[in-house]
Amino acid sequence: MRRKSYILFILPALIMILVFVYLPIVQNFYFSLFKMSSYSPTKQFVGLANYRMIFEDDVFYISLKNNTLYAVISVICQVGFGMLLAIILEGSFIGRKLKVFFRNVYFMPSLLSVTAVGLMFYFIYNPNIGLLNGILELIGLGDLKTAWLGNPKTAIYAVIAMSQWQYTGYIMVLLLVAIQKIPHEQYEAAEIDGASSFNKAIHITIPGIRDMIxxxxxxxxxxxxxLFTEIYVMTQGGPYNSTQVLGTFMYRAAFAYDEMGYGSAIAVIIFAITFLASLVQIRFAYKGNN
Structure with missing residues (x-):
């Protein structure tokens, strides 16, 4: 009887997941094999032709490069710097009130709307009235002023910087929670042995939060x-496709050019990349724990 009650409790959530998560994924795989339009009831089976077109499109490789660059910098800044902040804020050399203050300050940007933050940074990067160019002029670095979002060499880095500002505090809070679960006795034993704060961080804190990392x-x-909203709000993939990512590449194909089958194929590739990346990282963590 108890087992049946468990199933009854789980069943609604299971149905919701199947209908709104797994069924659309299967449908997307199916649609990627067709040439189709949102305004036409007919569709033409083309097999893997959509995928072949993707790999022949130069914009796909620009998008993939930008997503990869975004991922690498985000791991370094958000996870790396977030971990450093978490270790510092859990250290004994900062007072309790200051800890609470800085946790709130760093975490607050992650609560803001991505669209609002994107618009804010859009004005910060404005070449004429923007805060960034104004500060550079004020401190005597006027030669570095540029149209940050209008320059193909700097646009993608400008958008990446915005995301690091917004989400580093969120990662920091997750790591803070993990650090607080480490038994305090381990730190006390290390102090008795004369371990420095650096050694405690290297030999106790980081191994203790490996799973959360x-x-x-x-x-x-x-x-x-x-990634989609940040790019769409700030640059829409420009200038000259220099900030194009897979999300905007898919949106442009599906909704700007009405190539729904082609857009579905791009979505399949995004799904495959994220799924494989997750498997690799989880597998790496599993090996590290053995």
Whole structure:
């Protein structure tokens, strides 16, 4: 009887997941094999032709490069710097009130709408009235002023910088929670043995939060390859496709050019990349624990 009650409790959530997650994934695989339009009831079976077109499209490789660059920088900044902040804020050399203050300050940007933050940074990067160029002029570095979002060499890095500002605090909080679960006795024993703060961080804190570091890395990498809103709000993939990512590449194909089958194929590739990246990272963490 108890087993049946468990099933009844799980069943609604299971149905929701099947209908709104797994069924659309299967449908997307199916649609990627067709040439189709959202305005036409007919569709033409083309097999793997959509995938062949993707790999022959130069914009796909630009998008893939930008997503990869985004992922690498995000792992370094969000996970790396977030871990450093978490270790510092859990250290004994900062007062309790300051800890609470800085946790709130660093975490607050992650609560803001991505669209709002994108618009804010859009004005910060404005070449004429933007805060960034104004500060550079003020401190005597006027020669470095540029149209940050209008320059193909700097646009993608400008958008990446925005994401690091917004999400590093979120990763920091996840790692803080993991650090707080490490038994305090381990730190006390290390202090008795004369271990420095650096040695405690290297030999106790980081190994103790390894699983959470993997989770944060997976979240960050998946987020980097699902990227869309930041690019769409700030550059829409320009200038000259220099900030194009797989998400905007898919959106342009499906909704700007009405090539729904082609857009579905791009979505399949995004799914495959994020799924494989997650498996690799989880497998790596599993090996590290054995």
């Amino acid at each position: 993997v989770v944060c890395t997976v979240i960050t990498v998946i987020g980097a390859f699902k």
